[in-house]
Amino acid sequence: MKSQKGFTLIELLLVLAIIGIISAIAIPALLGQRSRARDKSAKANAASIISDLLASYDKIKDSGAAPANGAAIIGTAAAPLVPQCFTAVNPWSTAGALTGYNVTSWNTEVAATPGSATATAAAVDTLGQVQLGYLAPAGGANGVLASAVYLNNAFSVNGAPTNKFVSTAGVD
Numbered sequence: 001m002k003s004q005k006g007f008t009l010i011e012l013l014l015v016l017a018i019i020g021i022i023s024a025i026a027i028p029a030l031l032g033q034r035s036r037a038r039d040k041s042a043k044a045n046a047a048s049i050i051s052d053l054l055a056s057y058d059k060i061k062d063s064g065a066a067p068a069n070g071a072a073i074i075g076t077a078a079a080p081l082v083p084q085c086f087t088a089v090n091p092w093s094t095a096g097a098l099t100g101y102n103v104t105s106w107n108t109e110v111a112a113t114p115g116s117a118t119a120t121a122a123a124v125d126t127l128g129q130v131q132l133g134y135l136a137p138a139g140g141a142n143g144v145l146a147s148a149v150y151l152n153n154a155f156s157v158n159g160a161p162t163n164k165f166v167s168t169a170g171v172d
Contacts, residue, residue: 039151041091042128043165045100046149049130050169053145056081057171070106070134092128107133114144115168122148122164143171
């Protein structure tokens with residue numbers, strides 16, 4: 001009698017069933033990772049730009065000037081003071097439709113509610129693009145630098161769900 005080697009049909013079907021069950025569990029969990037990674041990148045852009053804006057603001061102030069608007073703090077594309085404002089890529093934008101930072105329109109902040117004007121500009125149609133805001137110090141009151149970004153996934157702030165991540169810093 002010949003000795004036959006190999007797997008039976010039942011063994012093969014059992015292996016396929018196990019692979020199907022593992023796939024059914026793993027694939028939905030992995031699908032959301034790409035979205036969360038893009039949101040984390042946009043949040044990192046919004047948080048890290050504040051320290052760069054503060055450094056640029058302090059450098060301008062140390063030179064004896066007082067920046068009247070946000071555009072003076074970042075410079076221009078030809079002569080950038082904060083280069084990433086002109087080179088960063090929006091993680092949610094396809095084919096460069098939206099840049100990483102909105103440098104064409106700065107939001108004028110209000111001292112009483114720092115970051116609120118910039119947070120308002122962060123909307124679903126600017127998904128992933130960091131909005132920037134500035135309020136110059138005046139009359140002995142501190143000014144404000146702000147960044148805000150609208151994220152795809154909601155997160156909780158003080159127990160309330162939101163899609164807007166806001167970062168602010170005071171300037172004097």
